[in-house]
Amino acid sequence: MALFLEMSAAPRALRWLLFAGASCLSIAAWGADLKVGVISSLSGPVSALGIPYEKGIRAAHARFPEVAGHRVELVVLDDASDPATAARNARKLVNEDKVDVLVGTSGVPGAMAIAAVAQELKTPLISPTPVSLPGPDHDWTVVASQPFELMVSAVVRRMKAEGVGTVAFIGFSDALGDLAYECLVRSAGELGIAVVADERYARGDMSVAGQVLKIIGKRPDAVFAGNSGTPGALPYLELANRRYAGRIYGTHGLINADFVRVGGRSIEGLEVPSGPVLVAGQLPAGDPIREASMAFRASYEKLYGAPPTDAFSAYTYDAYLVLADAAARVRGDAQPGTPAYRQALKDAIVSTRELAGTHGIYNFGPDSRYGSDERAVVMVRMEGGQWKLAAQPAPPR
Amino acid sequence: MTWDIALILGIDGLANGAIYLLAGLGLVLIFSVTRVVFVPFGDIAAFAALSLAAFEAGRVPPTIGLVVFLAAAALLTELGSLVRKGEGRRIPRALLLWGGLPLIPCAIAWAAARAGAPAPVQMIASVLLVVPMAPLLARVVFQPIADASVLVLLIVSLALSFLLSGLGLLFFGPEGTRTSPLAVGSLSLGDGVEVGGQVILMVGTAVVLSGLFFLVFERTAMGKSLRATAINRVGARLVGIRPARTALLAYGYASLLAGFIGILIAPVTTMYYDSGFLIGLKAFVAAIIGGLVSYPATALGALAVGVFESFASFWSGALKDAIVFSLLIPVLMARSYMARHHEEEIEEIDQ
Numbered sequence: 001m002a003l004f005l006e007m008s009a010a011p012r013a014l015r016w017l018l019f020a021g022a023s024c025l026s027i028a029a030w031g032a033d034l035k036v037g038v039i040s041s042l043s044g045p046v047s048a049l050g051i052p053y054e055k056g057i058r059a060a061h062a063r064f065p066e067v068a069g070h071r072v073e074l075v076v077l078d079d080a081s082d083p084a085t086a087a088r089n090a091r092k093l094v095n096e097d098k099v100d101v102l103v104g105t106s107g108v109p110g111a112m113a114i115a116a117v118a119q120e121l122k123t124p125l126i127s128p129t130p131v132s133l134p135g136p137d138h139d140w141t142v143v144a145s146q147p148f149e150l151m152v153s154a155v156v157r158r159m160k161a162e163g164v165g166t167v168a169f170i171g172f173s174d175a176l177g178d179l180a181y182e183c184l185v186r187s188a189g190e191l192g193i194a195v196v197a198d199e200r201y202a203r204g205d206m207s208v209a210g211q212v213l214k215i216i217g218k219r220p221d222a223v224f225a226g227n228s229g230t231p232g233a234l235p236y237l238e239l240a241n242r243r244y245a246g247r248i249y250g251t252h253g254l255i256n257a258d259f260v261r262v263g264g265r266s267i268e269g270l271e272v273p274s275g276p277v278l279v280a281g282q283l284p285a286g287d288p289i290r291e292a293s294m295a296f297r298a299s300y301e302k303l304y305g306a307p308p309t310d311a312f313s314a315y316t317y318d319a320y321l322v323l324a325d326a327a328a329r330v331r332g333d334a335q336p337g338t339p340a341y342r343q344a345l346k347d348a349i350v351s352t353r354e355l356a357g358t359h360g361i362y363n364f365g366p367d368s369r370y371g372s373d374e375r376a377v378v379m380v381r382m383e384g385g386q387w388k389l390a391a392q393p394a395p396p397r
Numbered sequence: 398m399t400w401d402i403a404l405i406l407g408i409d410g411l412a413n414g415a416i417y418l419l420a421g422l423g424l425v426l427i428f429s430v431t432r433v434v435f436v437p438f439g440d441i442a443a444f445a446a447l448s449l450a451a452f453e454a455g456r457v458p459p460t461i462g463l464v465v466f467l468a469a470a471a472l473l474t475e476l477g478s479l480v481r482k483g484e485g486r487r488i489p490r491a492l493l494l495w496g497g498l499p500l501i502p503c504a505i506a507w508a509a510a511r512a513g514a515p516a517p518v519q520m521i522a523s524v525l526l527v528v529p530m531a532p533l534l535a536r537v538v539f540q541p542i543a544d545a546s547v548l549v550l551l552i553v554s555l556a557l558s559f560l561l562s563g564l565g566l567l568f569f570g571p572e573g574t575r576t577s578p579l580a581v582g583s584l585s586l587g588d589g590v591e592v593g594g595q596v597i598l599m600v601g602t603a604v605v606l607s608g609l610f611f612l613v614f615e616r617t618a619m620g621k622s623l624r625a626t627a628i629n630r631v632g633a634r635l636v637g638i639r640p641a642r643t644a645l646l647a648y649g650y651a652s653l654l655a656g657f658i659g660i661l662i663a664p665v666t667t668m669y670y671d672s673g674f675l676i677g678l679k680a681f682v683a684a685i686i687g688g689l690v691s692y693p694a695t696a697l698g699a700l701a702v703g704v705f706e707s708f709a710s711f712w713s714g715a716l717k718d719a720i721v722f723s724l725l726i727p728v729l730m731a732r733s734y735m736a737r738h739h740e741e742e743i744e745e746i747d748q
Contacts, residue, residue, distance in 0.1 A: 045669075047571035173715035200715040204675060206666040209409045210711030213402055230573045230667060237667075258572040262667055 013058070014076060034070040034327060034336045037077070037093030038316070039104030039114060044081025045203045048229035048256055049312050050106035053128055055304065056296075056313030057103060060320030063299040068327040070336055079105050086110035090117040100336045100345060101126060103319045106312070108176045115141045122339060124346040126322055128315035132179060133369050142349055144319040146252070146359060146377060147370040151273040152183035154377040155224065155249050158271060158391060160191045164222040164247060167193055168215040170208070170235045171226030173200035180226025180251055196220050203231045212238040222246050228253025233263040240266030247271070256310035260385055270382040271390055275359030277314040279380055282389040288356035289375065292321070296358045311359070318357035322364075325355050398711070404590050406707045412596040412665075414703025415603035419658050420680030421687065421695040422610060423651035427531075428689050429627035430640075430647040433539055433550045438655055439677025440561035441527050445659025446668040447565065448506070449523040450574035457510040459568035460526055461503045467533035468499035474537050495536070499529035516577070524656035531652035532645045540641060558674060565670030573667035579660070599661050606657060607696060623647060679706070679721065686728050698728075 038057055041050030054076055061074050075097050079086035086105045093099045094117070102118055102125045105111055111129040118125035118140045125141045130148045133141055159167060169184055171177030177200055188195050196218045199211035212235060215223060223246060225235050232254050239248065250272045260267070276283055280293035296317050300308045308314070326348035334340035352371060355362040360376025379391035420438060427435040444460050451458035472495040479487055502525035508514070509522035538557060542549065580594030614620040625633040626643040634640060658676070662668070679702055686698025702721060709720040 043566055043571055045571075051571070170714075201710075202715070202718065204669075204671070205717070206662075206672065206675070207409070207413065207707075208710070208714065210406060210707060210709070210717075211714040213405060214711055217402065230669075234667065262573060262575060 014054075017074060017076070032070050032335045032337070033073045034067055034101075035073050035075060035097060035099040036320075036323065037075050037090070037097060037099030037102045037104075039077050039079050039086055039089045039093070039102065039110070040316075041081040041106045041110065042078035045231060046081040046107035046110070046229065048258055049129075049253065050078075050081070052256065052308070052310050052312035053104075053106045053316045055300070055308075056128075057316035057320055059296065059300040059303050059313065060317040062303050063295070064320065064324055067324045068330065070327065075099060079110055081107060081110070083107075083109040083113040087113040087117050090114045091121070094118075094121045094123050098337050099123065100342055101323055103128065103316060103323075105129065108179060109174060112175065123342050124349055126319040126349070127369075128312075128319050130179075131369070136366065138369065139350065139366060140346055141369050142322065142352075142364050142371065143369045144322050144357070144359070144362070144371075145315050146273075146275060146372045148179050148251075149183045149186070150370075150372060150374070150377055151252050152180065153187040154273045154374075154379060155251075155271070156184065156187035156191055156193065158379050159188075159193060159222055159224075159247070159249065161391075162247065164193060166196045166218075166220045167222045167224050167249075168197035168199070168218060168220040169195055169224055169226060170197070170199040170201070170211055170215060172228075172231075173202050176228060176253070177226050180224075184224055184226070201234070203227075203229075205231075205234065208234050208238050211235070212242055212244075215239075216242055216244055220246060222249060224249045225254075226251055229256065230258050230262050233259055233267070236263055236266045236270065252311065255380075255387065256312060260382070263382075267382050268384070271379055272382075272387075273377050274380045274387070275311050275314060275376060276378050277358035278311040278387055279378060279389045280358075289358065289360065292356050293358040314358040318359050318362070321357050322349060322352060322355060322362060325352060401590050402711070403708075404586070406711055407704055408590075408592055408596060410704030410707030411700060412599045412703070413706060414700035415600045416658055416662055416676065417680045417683045417702050418603050418696050418699035419606060419654050420676060421683035421699045422607065422692060423654040424677070424680055424684045425687060425689055425692060425695050426623075426647050427651050428684070430623060431535075431539065431543065431550075431644045432547050433535075433554055434547070434681070435531070435648075435651065436551075436554045436558040436674075436677055436681075437531075437534070437561050438651060438680070439673030439675070440558055440565065441530050441652055441655040441673070442659040442662075442676060443565060443668055443670065443673030444530070444561070445523050445527045445656040446576070446663035446672075447569045447574065447659075447670065448526055449519060449576050449660050449663050450668070451569070452506075452509055452514070452519040452523065453576055454574075455510075455512045458506065458523075458526070461506050463564065463568070464499055464503050464526060464529050464533070467530065467537065468496060471499075471533045471536040472496045474541075499533060502526045502529060520579075520660050523660055524653065527656045527659065528649060528652045531648040531655070535645060535648045540644070543641070543644070558677075562671045562674060565673075569670050571670070573669040573672070574663075575665075575667050576660075576663040578664045595665055599665075602657060602661060606654065607692075610692070619646065675718075682722065682725055685725060688732060 040053045041047050077089040079089050102123055104114055108129055111127045111131045115131055115133055115138055119138055127143045128145055130143055130145045169181050171180050185195050197215050201208045201211055248270050250270055252272055252274050254272055255274055276289045277293040280290055283290040296314055297307050329348040330344045332344050334344050350364050350366055352362055352364045360372040362371035364371040380387040381390040423438055427433055448458035448460045475491045475495050506522045506526045509519050578595055580598045582594045583591040585591050614624055622638045623643050625638055626640050630640050683699035683702050684695050687695030706721045710717040
């Protein structure tokens with residue numbers, strides 16, 4: 001059995017944690033534990049992002065096991081990269097496990113499904129994935145992630161600085177691809193760059209030969225890919241195959257070690273936007289984001305034995321920081337596990353001010369789900385298998 | 398759409414079509430002999446590809462453990478049925494065949510997992526490692542229900558496919574891998590169109606394997622017994638051919654084809670634990686074009702599916718799969734229109 005059941009530490013820890021969580025559940029109303037329901041894609045095409053998300057929140061939990069005097073209990077569920085399962089898990093967490101806050105999930109379609117459930121069941125949701133939920137109708141959701149527009153506009157500004165005049169788009173044929181395309185068109189239109197192609201492919205596709213041929217036929221100066229994870233390497237591999245000589249850009253969804261492994265030499269020179277945590281060591285000293293990032297890296301390394309190789313795990317770490325900061329500011333004497341506490345927690349979350357996280361400084365408000373500003377984005381370039389800082393972040397205000 | 402783009406797409410389509418051809422042949426082979434639509438075919442191909450990737454990374458592929466486990470399960474099943482039939486004399490032979498034979502590829506794979514093993518050895522080891530998988534699965538899962546209806550067998554094989562892809566996730570993780578290219582360099586067809594060495598290898602292997610397939614079926618006694626079982630199971634039994642044995646042979650051949658498919662596509666496609674299902678599905682479309690009985694029609698259908706898919710991806714990337722699967726509709730309509738209706742034959746006899 002040892003031959004093929006080589007389990008890493010995380011599933012064993014997960015089993016222990018679930019056992020501990022289940023045994024806690026069996027003792028009714030035991031103390032005033034703050035329950036956090038975490039939904040992530042631990043299997044399926046989005047697991048390249050989902051597994052780091054789970055690791056990040058565990059690193060945060062290890063660093064801050066108690067928040068505002070309450071012990072924190074994590075309940076982690078896998079949604080298998082399926083939005084319907086994510087919504088079902090959210091319902092289960094709120095109705096059966098009585099969580100006080102939801103965190104999840106990886107993948108834009110799943111996160112939007114959970115946001116609808118959070119709104120209906122009046123539970124605060126801290127989403128580590130950027131979701132597009134404008135207006136006051138979704139005020140139970142905050143996003144501990146940079147808005148897609150912010151990231152894409154940083155890429156487009158970089159394109160303009162590097163002299164790109166025409167750009168082709170290739171992305172997933174789902175909500176993420178649509179989001180990336182809309183943001184690209186908007187930002188590129190403002191800066192006078194023409195978008196000459198809009199090609200799509202499914203996450204599970206094995207070949208994008210036709211789509212890439214069409215793009216090359218249009219001879220763009222640059223190609224921007226709106227995808228994420230290891231399936232995101234496919235267009236770059238095909239472009240390298242067809243000897244495309246223009247610039248290549250991508251989204252922050254590509255920053256993980258397996259993408260780098262599968263992409264190999266075809267992604268040399270790729271430029272993507274990123275949260276500052278990825279190049280924490282290259283940030284200027286005295287930057288509060290650098291402090292938070294180094295603390296995150298230390299905590300992650302202590303728990304898993306190696307420093308993080310992606311920026312995703314930091315999103316859930318930031319979600320936990322937002323939760324911890326908000327729980328310390330909860331007004332009134334409602335106890336965790338009650339709807340009154342969820343309401344008070346949500347009010348505290350929505351009034352977060354200047355909270356330094358690993359992915360930027362967060363200021364939430366009632367009108368927008370996002371709390372990040374220009375300090376949350378840096379441009380990084382792939383050089384020899386490593387991400388290097390390509391453009392300095394905006395100076396702190 | 399210019400001529401050179403059409404040529405590139407056509408060549409790409411032929412390369413994919415070659416893969417679907419091999420898979421389609423395997424599916425039709427199994428169906429014609431056993432009436433099982435063997436959905437896990439694609440998953441076995443994925444296992445071969447992922448095992449090769451594990452060899453290249455210097456890891457011992459957990460597929461070895463799976464084959465050993467399946468061999469143990471099949472051995473127990475065989476011993477159980479022998480004891481129940483009262484044929485205790487055949488136990489030593491069963492031990493050797495079911496317990497010993499599947500362990501040979503495992504031993505080869507174990508040796509190949511060592512760092513420094515040459516690439517051809519690793520490839521042969523990956524192919525041989527998955528060869529026992531389908532026959533062992535068939536012995537444990539399909540032989541006891543061999544007389545059930547086609548629908549029951551289809552549902553069982555769907556369940557088996559889910560099981561195998563779940564095991565793939567457990568063994569190989571959620572991330573995809575590519576192996577190093579088997580053939581570098583390319584052939585230039587002039588006008589800037591290049592045919593990669595890998596593509597030539599894929600098409601060439603498909604041609605050679607189909608040729609061998611044809612020869613085995615036409616010229617060897619084993620192949621003829623397979624055909625006999627496929628055409629008339631009862632008649633084959635009457636002339637002394639054991640359907641169970643030919644079924645295992647068919648599964649074994651199909652597994653071999655799946656192994657070849659795995660190592661051929663692993664360098665050109667990022668293989669995930671669930672990539673096998675889609676390959677099997679597209680090969681199934683090709684097999685339907687062949688009516689699940691005719692090998693030449695399946696081969697042509699597979700090439701058509703490959704080329705169609707390539708051009709469809711150029712036309713609309715997001716709808717590519719929908720376009721390919723909608724190819725089934727005119728094919729099925731044409732086939733049902735052209736099929737002979739048995740009621741008419743009975744009426745003629747009555748008159």
